[in-house]
Amino acid sequence: MNNKPLLHHALTTTLLLVLSFAELRAAEEAAKNDWQIDNATLTVVPSFQQLADGHWRERTPRNGHTFLEVRGTLNVAGDGSFGPHRLATAGLLAGAGAAPIAAKLLAVGANSGICRYLRAPIGAGNETTAKLGDDREMAILRENSDDGPLLLRMHARSVELCMVFELPEAPPPSLRWSFAQRTMPLSVSAAATSNAATQTTTAASNSGLVASAAAAAASFSVPPPWPRAISAPLLWSALALAALALLGGITLQRRWRRRRLAIAARSDGHSESSSALDIPRVSAKHQPKHFASVEPEGGAGQLQFHSAMAALRLGDWEQANALFGEAIAAGLTPTFEAGAWSLRGETMLNDHDLVGATNCYLRALSCPGVTAEAALPAASQLAAIYRQLRLRRDAQKMEALRALINPFADDIGPQHLALIARLAKELKHKRRTRILARLVP
Incomplete structure (x- = not known):
């Protein structure tokens, strides 16, 4: 009796069962971390607070432009892991249409008394991270390289997510919020339908927002990088190698500079051609x-x-x-x-x-x-x-x-x-x- 067909059938059946089990586990993991945004609202704001160089700075719109702040309660199932999701998918839709309006996403943050916003990371491999309290964390990072797309990642079962969009004109009366291939209806406040002149009447309350920002900083702080760096096991050996490399680099730079000065002293006929290469x-x-x-x-x-x-x-x-x-x-x-x-x-x-x-x-x-x-x-x-x-x-x-x-x-x-x-x-x-x-x- 030939056992090869039976062995082939058994291996195929086993492989199908393993794949089915893996797909089931993946579906269960996706369901555990499913998310939704509830109670989404939209408001015209005269300014917003954004992290820059370790300080919270106020940003105001350009002449004739409008800041729209959308916020909603983000609820994440399972362990609270959210994303990373591309921020390029965030937008505002007019009415029941699927085409986004001309609104640019300026900043993303969370509400801790007022909405506070993170700065996009600059440089390869960097990310901007903020602690929201109660073991909650938000981070904006770049994908793969320093010119890759921006991503949003969070670890929080529930947080009030905030986004600021800039419009070159007054917003339409009916808007929807689009993010990560999902669309949420927006409850538009009365301020959102007013013109730019109405925004200037609310500017007097801006000083109160700035004062309350200091009180809210304790629950929305950026963790210092040094505690994480000091815990690295190879830190001190890396510092020693860096010191040696620095000394060697300084020596080579001095030699190269002396050589360039000597060449420049011997040559005075290349100034015109060198300017085209500088x-x-x-x-x-x-x-x-x-x-x-x-x-x-x-x-x-x-x-x-x-x-x-x-x-x-x-x-x-x-x-x-x-x-x-x-x-x-x-x-x-x-x-x-x-x-x-x-x-x-x-x-x-x-x-x-x-x-x-x-x-x-x-x-x-x-x-x-x-x-x-x-x-x-x-x-x-x-x-x-x-x-x-x-x-x-x-x-x-x-x-x-x-x-x-x-x-x-x-x-x-x-x-x-x-x-x-x-x-x-x-x-x-x-x-x-x-x-x-x-x-x-």
């Missing part, structure tokens, strides 16, 4: 704190500006670059000039001029009439450029500026990242070739 750096004038609103008129160069925009949409980078230059030379209003420099940087980047694009982006940020619309793409592109060139401090400054404008804005696409990486590699190769040309007589 990447500009970030200074205080490239880190604006306030942003202007776009003006209705563009000035004398408005016609050239619109022609350059048309060439940019068609992918004619050379023509768009020339027309943006003509528009700036003819004269533009401050906000249009900032936009022209930012868009000109985009054309130069697509035309494979990394240094020229960096100069244009920095010029846009230093314009007195820079708008958030011009500063956001400039800061995003500059952060990626400086990261590829290993200029960490400049990259962190641009990432901080991007987080100030909109911490939940979409990151630049993979094609642009690949282009910037290739151009940065070519620029490094040209620099090495220049150094070798100076060394070889």
Whole structure:
């Protein structure tokens, strides 16, 4: 009697039973940690408190814009593990439609007397964590890398979740809250249907919110990183290696500096060519704190500006670059000039001029009439450029500026990242070739 068919049948049956049991366990685990948001409400707020550099800072809307605060009681079954869920799925829907309205998510937090909001993490592998009390925790983190999407993770059986959205106009009368492929109805307060003038009448109560923020800080605090670091078993050996590496780095840096000074003293014919390979750096004038609103008129160069925009949409980078230059030379209003420099940087980047694009982006940020619309793409592109060139401090400054404008804005696409990486590699190769040309007589 041949036992092979029986053995094959037994193995198949066993495998199916194991898979069925695994699927059942997965379904049970998912059911244990199921969640829902109840009593969701929406209110127009004049400002909100957000964590920045270890302090709670007040943020107010730009001229003509509205802050909408949505909050609801998040109940999580099982052990209270929630997420991580992508914050890009959060939005506001008008009426019964499925299309989101033009509302940008600015911050996420929890209610501890008042809604307090976390800052998005900056840098690779970082996360912003807050203790909510009663063993509850909330964290905003990035997925995989420093330019990955933002995620929300919590450990709490019940917490009042808060989100702030920014609208360029007054909100519609009927809204729904969408998050993590679920939609919740919103109870809109009377304040949410008023205009921007009504918001200014509530600004007097803002000082009371600031005063109560200090009292609520005890139940909503960010844990210090040092207690966790000191408990690491390899901390002291890592510190010793870091000290040795620091001493060696200082010695090599001094030798390299003396060598560069000697080369510069022997060579005076390369100044013009080297300037085309020197990447500009970030200074205080490239880190604006306030942003202007776009003006209705563009000035004398408005016609050239619109022609350059048309060439940019068609992918004619050379023509768009020339027309943006003509528009700036003819004269533009401050906000249009900032936009022209930012868009000109985009054309130069697509035309494979990394240094020229960096100069244009920095010029846009230093314009007195820079708008958030011009500063956001400039800061995003500059952060990626400086990261590829290993200029960490400049990259962190641009990432901080991007987080100030909109911490939940979409990151630049993979094609642009690949282009910037290739151009940065070519620029490094040209620099090495220049150094070798100076060394070889």
